[in-house]
Amino acid sequence: MKYLLLIPDGMADREIDLLGKRTPLEVADTPNMDFLAREGSTGITKTVPEGYEPGSDIANLTILGIDVRKFYSGRGPLEALARGIRGEQVFRCNLVYVKDGIMADYSGRRVSDSEAREIIRQLNKEKEFDFIKFYPGRSYRNLLIINKRFEDNAITTPPHDIQGKPIENYLPKGGELAKLLRSLITWSEGILKELKAKPNLIWPWGGGRMPSFPSFRELYGVRASMISEVDLLQGIGKGLKMDVVEVEGMTGYIDTNYKGLAKATLRSLKKSDFVLLHTEGIDEVSHEGDAEKKVEAINLYDEKIVGYLLDRLDLDDTRIMLLPDHPTPIELRTHSSEEVPFLLYGGKRDDVREFSEKSCRKGIFGKVDGLRLMNILLYYQGLG
Ligand SMILES: [Zn+2]
Numbered sequence: 470m471k472y473l474l475l476i477p478d479g480m481a482d483r484e485i486d487l488l489g490k491r492t493p494l495e496v497a498d499t500p501n502m503d504f505l506a507r508e509g510s511t512g513i514t515k516t517v518p519e520g521y522e523p524g525s526d527i528a529n530l531t532i533l534g535i536d537v538r539k540f541y542s543g544r545g546p547l548e549a550l551a552r553g554i555r556g557e558q559v560f561r562c563n564l565v566y567v568k569d570g571i572m573a574d575y576s577g578r579r580v581s582d583s584e585a586r587e588i589i590r591q592l593n594k595e596k597e598f599d600f601i602k603f604y605p606g607r608s609y610r611n612l613l614i615i616n617k618r619f620e621d622n623a624i625t626t627p628p629h630d631i632q633g634k635p636i637e638n639y640l641p642k643g644g645e646l647a648k649l650l651r652s653l654i655t656w657s658e659g660i661l662k663e664l665k666a667k668p669n670l671i672w673p674w675g676g677g678r679m680p681s682f683p684s685f686r687e688l689y690g691v692r693a694s695m696i697s698e699v700d701l702l703q704g705i706g707k708g709l710k711m712d713v714v715e716v717e718g719m720t721g722y723i724d725t726n727y728k729g730l731a732k733a734t735l736r737s738l739k740k741s742d743f744v745l746l747h748t749e750g751i752d753e754v755s756h757e758g759d760a761e762k763k764v765e766a767i768n769l770y771d772e773k774i775v776g777y778l779l780d781r782l783d784l785d786d787t788r789i790m791l792l793p794d795h796p797t798p799i800e801l802r803t804h805s806s807e808e809v810p811f812l813l814y815g816g817k818r819d820d821v822r823e824f825s826e827k828s829c830r831k832g833i834f835g836k837v838d839g840l841r842l843m844n845i846l847l848y849y850q851g852l853g
Contacts, residue, residue, distance in 0.1 A: 532792070
């Protein structure tokens with residue numbers, strides 16, 4: 470038996486007036502996900518433990534059965550793990566665009582990889598302290614390493630949570646480390662201005678020390694692969710000692726190389742017992758706050774990922790679980806922590822006919838703790 474876990478990041482949403490009080494998933498044309506829901510069984514699940522921010526890191530770790538209360542140290546360290554970078558303290562370092570003191574764009578007006586690399590190069594050249602180093606990632610997603618021990622951690626805010634808000638209230642808070650971060654933010658303004666860059670500030674957040682995870686194979690006894698478009702998930706994959714597969718032309722947006730991602734999934738299923746395919750585009754358009762575009766992104770996902778796979782998989786020998794890691798409601802333009810719908814294909818059937826936030830509430834699994842999902846996918850035997 471093969472096990473496939475499909476995670477369309479941020480797909481779940483709330484009712485939207487513009488869509489006739491329906492969710493983008495309800496409005497979208499999703500024959501393939503509906504097929505899986507109809508032929509399988511469904512439920513809803515809480516992927517963000519009480520007291521935690523609904524970040525993709527928290528949600529995806531929970532889905533993979535890793536209790537973040539024991540293992541989580543921040544987003545920066547996970548991304549560093551993905552890239553084989555080590556350091557004392559690791560922060561995610563966004564390149565952002567701030568206008569009149571307001572966080573106008575957490576993605577730095579979609580700065581390109583090459584421009585971002587040039588910015589990071591310049592920051593490293595101009596920096597004042599040897600214990601600081603910037604690492605380029607993809608587009609606005611870069612890293613800041615601080616190789617110095619500080620007594621206290623800094624309280625930081627993800628920039629995608631404060632779109633449209635004054636940054637003044639959300640600058641790093643705490644002791645000496647926070648003070649250093651604030652000074653770096655201010656310092657970066659001059660350098661980015663000099664470069665006439667699309668982003669005009671750095672924004673460090675999600676910092677912490679490097680975590681140590683159990684291996685996925687030890688936990689579940691299966692050989693596992695991961696395909697993801699973002700460093701964050703790759704970091705989780707590497708931390709869990711999964712095979713992390715790179716795909717040419719993946720962009721993390723709705724213009725991604727769908728076929729490449731789907732083909733890599735099929736290839737990985739030949740080598741591994743378990744494959745996770747995580748795609749980012751739907752979450753990105755949710756952050757943009759465009760309901761119609763989100764519907765379109767879901768249509769594309771259903772056709773070009775789920776449909777493509779269903780046409781080529783041996784469905785008698787594959788169990789499939791599909792769920793968004795968390796909702797990214799259009800009305801919020803950021804993540805939220807309410808339950809998400811999930812489906813399991815390859816077990817019992819229930820009466821749910823389509824895959825949506827509401828329909829899955831009536832599913833056979835009811836409401837499930839996110840930490841139980843891997844057990845359901847790998848071991849659930851309630852076969853009818
Ligand atoms: Zn996410």
